[in-house]
Amino acid sequence: MDMSLLTVPSIEELTCLSSLQANWKANYNYWTSGTWKGAPPNQFSWCKPSGPSVLAGDLVWEKGQPDNAGSNESCVHFRFVLNSTGTIMTDRNCANKYIFACKVMSAIEFLEVLIINKIQGPKNYFKYGNWYDGCGRNILTFTTNPSSWVTAWDWCCKVGLTLMSMESAGKASCYSKIVSRFQTPTFGDFWLSGTDQGCPSTFRWCSLSKNFVDSELKWKAGHPKDGLDCVYLEVRNGSVLLASANCTEKKDFLCEVRKKATFQRAMQTECAEIWDISIDEIDMLLNVSAFLSPTAKISLNLKCFLKCVGVEVGMFDLGALNAIATLQQIEIVSQEEPAKMETAFVAYDTCSGKQSVDECVIAYETFKCGQEQAPNIISQIVTNNFDNGTILSPPTPCLPYRRSCFLTNEIPCVKDQATFDALMASQADSASAPGVVVNSSAVPNKRYYIRKITHLGDINPVMAYKYCCAIGWKLYEPMTTDDNYILSSFNGANGGTARTIVGDTEYFNRTHDIWCRSRQVVPSEISSQAEMCDSSLYVINPGDNGILIPSYIEIGGDIIHYIRNNISTVIFNNIYSTFHSFVCEEI
Incomplete structure (x- = not known):
């Protein structure tokens, strides 16, 4: 029914359900999707369409529950407490018979299911190994199919995760605590994403596309060894060390994904768990006056937290600010204010040369300098990166090819007056015209050209551009879901609805793209950010709640290659989202 079995993801939702009891007209006992089967030891997980999600620790259980009576109570039961305003959970035998409750999926959950079912097929996320919740990540210990490094990479990708990276001393320490806490696995060798095979000149964490920082690594004695190109994690009774091996060896492996949350909260959680930082300390960092106060207590762990966040947003790499990424961020937040941009560039010059043997100290001194020189710019950059965009997990991207302005940058944009005159003339007989010109109901004097739908799916993005x-x-660059719904109404009057080409976008950071023509950041509310393991273009798809959807080659390959080289329509039949229409907007 396009719904999911009842989940109670938070204490807020449990409290909300409790408040409904006085007017509750239905039954009082319900099965939920919760189970400990396949979940981390001593924990329960919600079985969600997108994969397992460990139950929040503050949910209310009946006294003495869960107790696994008879060693066979592995499913979670939910009930309203009679003669009381409250709700509780218990564990019950899965063979028991109860009423069950279905829950309408959110737009994001529906999108996840749509992507999983249409692209990868339904996945049983419990069958691959054990899931662990820590270090800001959901971690899958993949023990059912020892594999070569390349196969391990592909397997993580297939289930919507990335091969795990152990890029910092903090993360290694955090992971060792997970091993010690759950006592499984107490030993083993697990492929990580580190390799120098196919990565120029040195070892890289290929899931992150980052070089190793030697000072952050703890190698097994004698490693890395010459001729051994792939990196694994040696786990021995709570101790974790990096080691190198031949990439063809068969080993278990670790897959990971950031926890599902807003990007701000997910990033904070991950970096905070790795470096044991409190929410109060994070809030102090973002309060300029408190942070710059002489009495502010800045621990080394807090400095390492700043480095962790800087790396995550792509602005800090190899002991210094990433010049291109940082300057691009400055341009985005100040592009219409030359004086502000100049101030920010001066601040960059002042702050970008901090030196220390400790990268955490460099990150701290750089951030502090930025807060002193240009606090408003820092605030806006933080806002751009710490937004409310939802990260899907799992599944989530494995290692997407970054979207680029391949149309705008590679193809000359040439105006032809004869083409414009022919378009205007064709509107006298719109029934036979290839497309229609319509006026915007929201923007005075703004017009759109909507190409009539061809159900053959033979519209080429190059031709549209x-x-x-x-x-x-220019190709349409929507900024709100309403913009996309307006487009749907245009299409409806134009012969139906269809997958419609919009303007090309360029990768900006890990949560956002930028429209190539206007250079405006694509808002989270209309960007699914559900990139696959192959390059993609955005389209507006009917029935997707005004969210832009990536279009890509279904069975491997680079969609940009096919479009750039004008591959035939037969090849385009292998594309998940064929193209039926396009829209131009008046500049």
Whole structure:
């Protein structure tokens, strides 16, 4: 029914359900999707369409529950407490018979199911191994199919995760605590994403596309060894060490994904758990006056937290600010204010040369300098990166190819007056015209050209881009879900609804793209950010709640390669989202 079995993801939702009891008209006992089967030891997980999610620790259980009576109570039961305003959970035998409750999926959950079922097929996330919750990550210890490094990489990708990276001393320490806490696995060798095979000149964490920082690593004695190109984690009774091996050896492996949350909270949680930082300390960092106060207590762990966040947003790498990424961030937040941009560039010059043998200290001194020199700029950059965009997990991207302005940058945009005149003339007989010009109901004097739908799916993005240029307009760059719904109404009057090409975008950071023509950040509310393991373009898809959806080659390959080289329509039949229409907007 496009619904999911009842989950209670938070104490807030449990409290909300409790408040409904006085007016509750239905039954009082319900099965939920909760079970300990396949969950981390001594924990329960919700079985969600997108994969397992460990139960929040503050949910209310009946006194003495869960107790696994008879050693066979592995499913979670939920009930309203009669003669009381409250709800509780218990564990019960899965063979018992109860009423069950279904829950309408959110737009994001539905999108996850749509992507999983149409692209990868339904996945049983418990069958691959044990899940662990820690270090800001959901971690899968994949023990059912020892594999070569390349196969391990592919397996993590297939289940929507990334091969795990152990990029910092803090993360290694955090993971060792997980091993010690759960006592499984107490030993073993597990492939990580580190390799120098196919990564130029040195070892890299290929899931992160980052070089190793030697000072952060703890190698097994004698490692890395010459001729051994892939990195694994040696786990021995709570101790974890990096080691190198031949990439063809068969080993278990670790897959990971950031916990599902807003990007701000997920990033904070991950870096805070790794470096044992409290929420109060994080809030102090973002309060300029408190942070710059002479009495502010800044521990080494807090400095390492700053480095962790800087790395995550792509602005800090190999002991210094990433110049291109940082300057691009400055340009985005100040592009319409030259004086502000100049101030920010001066601050960059002042703050970008901090030196220390400790990268955590460099990150702290750089951040402090930025807060002193240009606090408003820092605030806006933080806002851009610490937004409310939802991260899907699991599944989530494995290692996407970054979207690029391949249309805008590679194809000359040439206006042709004859094409524009022919378009305007065709509107006299719109029934036979290839497309229609409509006025915007929201923006005065703004017009759109909507190409009539071809159900053959033979619209080529290059052709669409060139046509918009020829009439002196540009491919549509929506900024709100309403913009996309308006487009749906245009399409409805234009022969139906269809997958519609919009303007090309460029990767900005791990949560956002930028429209290539306007250079505006694509808002989270319309960007699914559900990138696959292959390159993709955004399209507007009917029935997807105004969210842009990536279009890509279904069975491997680079969609940009096919479009750039004008591969035939037969090849395009292998594309998940064929193209039926496009829209130009007046500049």
